[in-house]
Amino acid sequence: MEIHIDTEAGRGRREEIYRQIREAILDGRLRAGEALPPTRELAERLAVSRNTVSAAYDRLTGEGFLEGRVGAGTFVRTSRGSARAARPAEFPIETAPVWERVRLPSLTGVRAEFDFQAGIPDVGMFPFDTWRRLLGGEIRASAASLGYGDPAGHAGLREGIARHIAVSRDVRATPDEVVVTSGAQQALDLIGRVVLRPGDRVAVEDPGYPPARLVFEALGAEVVPIGVDAEGIRVADLPRGTKLVYVTPSHQFPLGLPMSLDRRLDLVAWAGKTGAVLVEDDYDTEFRYHGRPLEPLHSLDSTGRVVYVGSFSKVLSPGLRLGFLVGPASLCRVVAKARFVTDWHSAGPVQAALARFIDDGGLVAHIRRMRREYRRRHELVVSLLERDFAELTLIPSAAGLHVSAYSSFATEPVAARALRAGVLVNTLDEYAVLPGRRPGLVFGYGGIPFAKVEAGLGRLRDLLR
Numbered sequence: 001m002e003i004h005i006d007t008e009a010g011r012g013r014r015e016e017i018y019r020q021i022r023e024a025i026l027d028g029r030l031r032a033g034e035a036l037p038p039t040r041e042l043a044e045r046l047a048v049s050r051n052t053v054s055a056a057y058d059r060l061t062g063e064g065f066l067e068g069r070v071g072a073g074t075f076v077r078t079s080r081g082s083a084r085a086a087r088p089a090e091f092p093i094e095t096a097p098v099w100e101r102v103r104l105p106s107l108t109g110v111r112a113e114f115d116f117q118a119g120i121p122d123v124g125m126f127p128f129d130t131w132r133r134l135l136g137g138e139i140r141a142s143a144a145s146l147g148y149g150d151p152a153g154h155a156g157l158r159e160g161i162a163r164h165i166a167v168s169r170d171v172r173a174t175p176d177e178v179v180v181t182s183g184a185q186q187a188l189d190l191i192g193r194v195v196l197r198p199g200d201r202v203a204v205e206d207p208g209y210p211p212a213r214l215v216f217e218a219l220g221a222e223v224v225p226i227g228v229d230a231e232g233i234r235v236a237d238l239p240r241g242t243k244l245v246y247v248t249p250s251h252q253f254p255l256g257l258p259m260s261l262d263r264r265l266d267l268v269a270w271a272g273k274t275g276a277v278l279v280e281d282d283y284d285t286e287f288r289y290h291g292r293p294l295e296p297l298h299s300l301d302s303t304g305r306v307v308y309v310g311s312f313s314k315v316l317s318p319g320l321r322l323g324f325l326v327g328p329a330s331l332c333r334v335v336a337k338a339r340f341v342t343d344w345h346s347a348g349p350v351q352a353a354l355a356r357f358i359d360d361g362g363l364v365a366h367i368r369r370m371r372r373e374y375r376r377r378h379e380l381v382v383s384l385l386e387r388d389f390a391e392l393t394l395i396p397s398a399a400g401l402h403v404s405a406y407s408s409f410a411t412e413p414v415a416a417r418a419l420r421a422g423v424l425v426n427t428l429d430e431y432a433v434l435p436g437r438r439p440g441l442v443f444g445y446g447g448i449p450f451a452k453v454e455a456g457l458g459r460l461r462d463l464l465r
């Protein structure tokens with residue numbers, strides 16, 4: 001145990017060593033069985049004589065706090081204290097008001113017997129064996145990925161991502177137009193950091209993805225919520241002077257509908273006219289169950305105004321914290337600087353493992369397998385909602401990990417009662433900024449096994465009677 005002793009504290013040095021070890025034992029920082037540093041080592045570190053340390057240890061041993069074991073060293077004998085760590089008095093450091101609006105997500109494991117929470121993939125189907133092998137291969141003495149790496153991301157992974165999205169989404173990019181990020185969320189943060197100045201106007205969808213709105217607010221932007229109709233964000237409502245627009249065109253979050261081609265073209269044309277940057281968050285469209293995906297904004301734009309954002313949170317696992325952005329190489333160079341000054345880069349071995357997973361064809365095979373599974377759940381949820389819930393109007397959706405439905409009832413009391421009955425569903429209100437948006441429910445099926453879907457919706461059905 002590396003114990004910190006302050007020998008400048010005024011009293012005699014022997015007294016200080018004695019007092020500080022005793023306090024550490026009493027307040028629970030040192031626990032029974034933990035080894036103290038050998039007297040010679042501690043004496044050297046504190047620049048005192050070995051006798052001074054020995055005398056302090058002897059006194060503590062005499063009082064029953066420590067015990068010497070022949071040939072093994074000196075150990076803490078007793079844990080008198082609970083784990084009550086001594087804390088300095090709370091000093092009210094003032095924080096920016098934006099943080100009062102942020103609620104941390106609950107991470108308490110199983111949240112409900114029937115968990116229809118939106119945005120959760122089935123991590124139980126993660127390719128565990130393959131990843132153990134890939135990561136194991138990277139945690140070895142010769143692995144280059146253990147050193148500091150390129151803030152823009154592991155070169156092989158940027159290449160792999162560029163190839164993957166060219167095929168799967170028709171998003172054309174060279175590796176120097178790709179930056180690897182810690183999830184889509186960090187991509188939004190980095191884009192905001194390099195594009196926005198405090199007070200700049202950012203438009204977001206309403207209802208929309210709260211972490212996106214909050215990250216732009218935290219960067220000092222004025223965030224304006226814009227309504228969404230059956231075709232997507234209302235481009236006609238975008239205010240003058242908007243610097244950046246954040247949208248989810250493939251699978252609007254949380255409504256689930258795709259942005260129509262006309263609306264996409266309107267948005268790209270509007271950005272061309274106004275000079276705004278468009279951020280296209282394509283977080284879960286690898287899971288498409290029918291129909292052809294519409295052109296990404298990134299492909300419809302010829303002026304380099306669209307920054308495309310992707311994530312491996314849904315296709316693989318959110319815990320890997322891997323995502324990416326695609327933008328002009330000039331922007332990516334600045335984003336890499338912002339990445340360097342915030343946290344340098346994502347974990348090297350994890351990036352390298354993903355690069356190999358993509359190269360070996362593992363990612364495509366995994367997506368195919370997960371798509372089959374999610375398609376079953378999607379079809380079951382849709383058919384049960386259509387059959388049993390006359391008070392819900394399903395919002396058409398052909399992709400992703402959730403479907404939403406407008407409701408003819410106030411959703412908050414229903415969701416609260418459902419949770420008490422073991423069914424977790426989100427409400428559209430949770431994602432709305434302005435009051436008065438249409439009420440509805442969101443049904444995520446990534447976190448609930450196929451076999452439990454019918455019973456879960458049945459229980460919700462009973463509550464609505």
Ligand SMILES: Cc1ncc(COP(=O)(O)O)c(C=O)c1O
Nearest residue numbers: 119183184185209253283311313
């Ligand atoms: C709209 C949207 N964007 C992005 C993400 C993924 O975020 P990340 O890659 O930071 O885990 C989610 C996850 O729920 C989401 O709903």
